[in-house]
Amino acid sequence: MLAAMKRLLLLIALAASAAHVCAAPAAESRRIAVTLDDLPLAQIDRYSAEQQEDLTRRVLATLQKHQVKAVAFVNESKLEVDGKVDARRLHLLDEWLAAGQELGNHGYAHLDLHTVDPDLWLADVLRGERQIKPLAAAHGSSVRWFRHPFLHLGRSPEIQQRTAAFLAEHGYRIAPVTIDNEEWIYAAAYADASARGDRLRTASLGEDYVRYMLTMIDFYEAQSRAIAGELIPQTLLIHANELNADWLDALLTALEGRGYQWVHAG
Numbered sequence: 001m002l003a004a005m006k007r008l009l010l011l012i013a014l015a016a017s018a019a020h021v022c023a024a025p026a027a028e029s030r031r032i033a034v035t036l037d038d039l040p041l042a043q044i045d046r047y048s049a050e051q052q053e054d055l056t057r058r059v060l061a062t063l064q065k066h067q068v069k070a071v072a073f074v075n076e077s078k079l080e081v082d083g084k085v086d087a088r089r090l091h092l093l094d095e096w097l098a099a100g101q102e103l104g105n106h107g108y109a110h111l112d113l114h115t116v117d118p119d120l121w122l123a124d125v126l127r128g129e130r131q132i133k134p135l136a137a138a139h140g141s142s143v144r145w146f147r148h149p150f151l152h153l154g155r156s157p158e159i160q161q162r163t164a165a166f167l168a169e170h171g172y173r174i175a176p177v178t179i180d181n182e183e184w185i186y187a188a189a190y191a192d193a194s195a196r197g198d199r200l201r202t203a204s205l206g207e208d209y210v211r212y213m214l215t216m217i218d219f220y221e222a223q224s225r226a227i228a229g230e231l232i233p234q235t236l237l238i239h240a241n242e243l244n245a246d247w248l249d250a251l252l253t254a255l256e257g258r259g260y261q262w263v264h265a266g
């Protein structure tokens with residue numbers, strides 16, 4: 001009951017805020033940075049090498065079509081097959097860099113700072129840069145950003161400060177997220193339906209996904225107005241996965257339709 005009341009009050013506040021903005025004459029600028037996590041590919045082991053290449057190329061083609069320069073975050077453990085870095089998987093990252101996209105570090109093994117020992121977590125950060133640093137350098141790029149797995153920054157101020165200082169010492173900036181959307185839940189259902197060959201289901205999930213993302217963007221725009229009094233530049237978090245190989249084009253088209261311009265995290 002209390003939760004329902006709170007939700008209602010929030011809705012009223014958001015509606016009031018939206019009404020206020022509607023009355024304002026100034027044109028608003030909508031800007032958004034696109035970031036993708038879990039490279040080379042989420043759930044990589046469920047796909048053959050050929051499928052991995054196809055999915056990667058389709059995500060990259062969509063980014064290129066919309067002229068999006070993204071930052072894409074790698075888990076180097078996903079490069080390995082039987083404990084060794086696999087040349088074809090590593091080449092997928094070459095393709096990202098060759099397409100002008102930027103790579104960031106997402107931890108070697110996607111460890112959760114809220115559940116593992118912080119020392120182990122810090123070691124995993126450094127283990128997660130062994131392939132991407134030289135690869136980025138070979139493309140005239142560098143690895144500047146770190147994205148926390150699960151967006152977990154540490155349970156205590158002490159752990160947060162210690163890990164943030166460590167990241168800064170090693171040349172990393174912490175990559176923020178303003179639109180966190182649990183899109184990976186759609187992605188898991190989508191990959192299952194696709195593996196079954198259920199095209200009706202993948203089509204309906206894909207359409208739902210784009211609708212859902214736009215609803216989330218509505219919500220975060222309202223939050224932005226309520227908290228900052230204006231639309232802040234947003235940072236979108238999505239994943240390198242089959243869902244986005246098929247539906248990122250529709251999502252980016254819809255965002256452009258709402259007036260969004262792409263920005264790159266500088």
Ligand SMILES: [Zn+2]
Pocket residue numbers: 037038106110149150
């Ligand atoms: Zn992740």
